[in-house]
Amino acid sequence: MRLTVYTDYSLRVLMYLGVRGQDHLATIQEIADTYQISKNHLMKVTYDLGKYGYIETIRGRGGGIRLAIAPQEIVIGEVVRKTEEDFHIVECFNPENNLCRIAPECRLKNALYEALQAYLKVLDSYTLEDVIHSKTSLMQLFGLGEKE
Incomplete structure (x- = not known):
């Protein structure tokens, strides 16, 4: 499974703000x-x-963006579900466009569905706080001073 650039950027923004x-x-x-x-x-x-x-947006001079809720309250799986367009990892997951001839008897779709659910369950076990745990190292990688 591959996340969209949109989801990738969403997670990166949250990590930076966190x-x-x-x-x-x-x-x-x-x-x-x-x-x-x-x-x-x-x-x-x-x-x-x-x-x-x-996040919340502060408009005007000196404005910007910041987290609206604490990092430990932001569940990564929830963010992924909200930012991904769909989870149609194979054609048969999309009933509107499913032209696969073997779909009625295919067991692969069940395995893939189960794998997708496991993937999301793992992401649900992490919060933003978990993924930004090494804040000092991340600040250095971001090029930020510790006091900023």
Whole structure:
């Protein structure tokens, strides 16, 4: 299974904000520069993360974004479910477009469905706090000083 770039960027934004802490405002440009990715891509990601209640946006001069809830309350599996368009890892998972001739008798789809559920269950066992546990190392990798 492969996550979309949208989900990848969503998780990266949350990790960056989690490392920065809820007291610090970050900008989309700052995050884009840190990860060397397009600011335009992050605009929609941050907008949607705000809609989902994960981040809050402070407008105006000196504004920015920050986590709206504590990192230990953000479940990675939940974020993935909200940010992925679908989980149609094979054609038969999408009833609208399923043209597979063997779908009625195929046992592979059951195995793949079971694997997908296990994958999501593992992600449900991690919070944002778990994945940003080594904050000092991540701050260094982000190019941030410890006091910022």
